[in-house]
Amino acid sequence: MGYQHIQVPADGTPISINEDKSLNVPDRPIISFVEGDGIGIDITPVMRKVTDAAVNKAYGGAKSIAWMEVYCGEKAAERYEGDWFPAETLDAIKAYVVGIKGPLTTPVGGGFRSLNVALRQEMDLYVCQRPVRWFTGVPSPVKEPQKTNMVIFRENSEDIYAGIEYKADSDDAQKVIRFLTEEMGVTKIRFENHCGIGIKPVSEEGTKRLVRKALQYTIDQDLPSLTLVHKGNIMKFTEGAFCDWGYELAREEFGAELIDGGPWCKLNNPNTGKEIVVKDVIADAMLQQVLLRPDEYSVIATLNLNGDYLSDALAAQVGGIGIAPGANLSDTVALFEATHGTAPKYTGQDKVNPGSLILSAEMMLRHLGWNEAAELIVKGVEGAIGAKTVTYDFERLMDGATLMSCSAFGEEIINHM
Numbered sequence: 001m002g003y004q005h006i007q008v009p010a011d012g013t014p015i016s017i018n019e020d021k022s023l024n025v026p027d028r029p030i031i032s033f034v035e036g037d038g039i040g041i042d043i044t045p046v047m048r049k050v051t052d053a054a055v056n057k058a059y060g061g062a063k064s065i066a067w068m069e070v071y072c073g074e075k076a077a078e079r080y081e082g083d084w085f086p087a088e089t090l091d092a093i094k095a096y097v098v099g100i101k102g103p104l105t106t107p108v109g110g111g112f113r114s115l116n117v118a119l120r121q122e123m124d125l126y127v128c129q130r131p132v133r134w135f136t137g138v139p140s141p142v143k144e145p146q147k148t149n150m151v152i153f154r155e156n157s158e159d160i161y162a163g164i165e166y167k168a169d170s171d172d173a174q175k176v177i178r179f180l181t182e183e184m185g186v187t188k189i190r191f192e193n194h195c196g197i198g199i200k201p202v203s204e205e206g207t208k209r210l211v212r213k214a215l216q217y218t219i220d221q222d223l224p225s226l227t228l229v230h231k232g233n234i235m236k237f238t239e240g241a242f243c244d245w246g247y248e249l250a251r252e253e254f255g256a257e258l259i260d261g262g263p264w265c266k267l268n269n270p271n272t273g274k275e276i277v278v279k280d281v282i283a284d285a286m287l288q289q290v291l292l293r294p295d296e297y298s299v300i301a302t303l304n305l306n307g308d309y310l311s312d313a314l315a316a317q318v319g320g321i322g323i324a325p326g327a328n329l330s331d332t333v334a335l336f337e338a339t340h341g342t343a344p345k346y347t348g349q350d351k352v353n354p355g356s357l358i359l360s361a362e363m364m365l366r367h368l369g370w371n372e373a374a375e376l377i378v379k380g381v382e383g384a385i386g387a388k389t390v391t392y393d394f395e396r397l398m399d400g401a402t403l404m405s406c407s408a409f410g411e412e413i414i415n416h417m
């Protein structure tokens with residue numbers, strides 16, 4: 001395939017997708033990566049080095065990754081005459097099936113829309129999966145961080161996050177406001193003048209495909225519960241519908257039965273026979289529940305914006321967004337990325353924690369079925385933290401720790417594999 005700026009590694013082989021949607025992973029798969037803006041320049045090379053070291057150690061050279069750089073954000077704009085989101089980047093990520101990305105900048109209040117959200121939408125990466133677990137020794141603001149062990153399934157394509165919004169005073173905003181007031185009988189827009197408008201689409205199909213993935217994951221990983229997190233008491237036909245459709249799916253597709261007349265329900269794991277409870281919690285209450293009673297929650301399915309808030313909040317409980325990994329998934333394509341952003345004040349200082357992106361690569365290795373290499377990454381991270389050789393974010397909260405740069409922390413991880 002001829003690309004303008006993307007160099008396809010001649011010695012790699014593309015991953016292909018089997019009819020049942022499983023992956024056909026060659027011994028030297030081509031994996032696309034976006035370096036990312038801001039601290040992307042610091043963490044992405046470290047992630048690649050650690051990943052290569054884990055793969056090499058696990059398979060003694062029999063397997064390796066052929067990295068293929070693709071461009072998005074500032075680095076794309078430099079190469080593609082100001083185009084921040086080149087079409088060939090999308091084509092390549094899709095064509096090569098599995099990729100990993102550093103964070104990308106999004107201006108607040110104006111400028112272009114989020115490139116991160118655009119990547120998810122363009123490839124219909126409808127699941128944002130963000131595991132939250134504590135690594136022994138990581139400084140945490142809670143007393144018992146080991147009790148926090150959850151996996152967030154955040155709907156990644158709909159909600160207010162989809163970016164359908166109109167600027168105050170624009171013709172579009174005024175048109176929507178006129179439609180609402182004149183044709184829909186809306187009387188509750190408090191200030192119609194100088195009023196921005198956002199739209200919150202939440203569909204049955206969008207909800208069910210997300211909850212289906214979350215419940216299947218709960219079954220596959222033999223976990224005790226799935227919690228639907230929503231603000232359905234206030235936003236009844238969007239967040240409330242998300243909750244209703246989630247329960248409906250559990251009952252109709254997974255055979256869940258009501259507990260005490262519902263709406264909570266339960267099913268037996270078809271693989272292990274263990275009980276799985278499907279429950280719901282309203283989003284504001286959930287933010288205090290996860291702090292006070294974290295061990296009562298396991299898998300979480302939630303809408304896009306709630307999932308965004310919840311993932312940073314939960315990450316803080318287990319040590320911060322320096323070690324908060326994630327994956328954006330469709331039924332075929334997977335694009336792994338950290339939970340955090342570009343942390344611009346630290347750009348190029350070789351300072352920040354590369355852990356989030358490294359643990360995103362760990363998820364990627366499991367996605368490829370390369371579990372031995374993934375285990376080595378976990379071992380390396382645990383070892384480096386256990387030895388208290390850590391980056392500034394942990395060092396400032398740990399007694400007796402040795403401050404490591406971003407790249408030196410990567411080396412420590414490799415030394416502990």
Ligand SMILES: NC(=O)C1=CN([C@@H]2O[C@H](COP(=O)(O)OP(=O)(O)OC[C@H]3O[C@@H](n4cnc5c(N)ncnc54)[C@H](OP(=O)(O)O)[C@@H]3O)[C@@H](O)[C@H]2O)C=CC1
Nearest residue numbers: 103104105106107116321322339340341342343352353393
């Ligand atoms: N998926 C993506 O690409 C995302 C992109 N963004 C974008 O990133 C930009 C900056 O957003 P901002 O709100 O500042 O959020 P960030 O997540 O970039 O940073 C917020 C703070 O989190 C801490 N932090 C972040 N990354 C790390 C790390 N690797 N190691 C240690 N600490 C870290 C730092 O805290 P401290 O100051 O305490 O050291 C930092 O100041 C925005 O343009 C935003 O839109 C945001 C989130 C996701």
Ligand SMILES: O=C(O)CCC(=O)C(=O)O
Nearest residue numbers: 105106114116117308339
């Ligand atoms: O796209 C962005 O700039 C922010 C996205 C974000 O915060 C997230 O996905 O967690």
Ligand SMILES: [Mg+2]
Nearest residue numbers: 308309312339
């Ligand atoms: Mg976020």
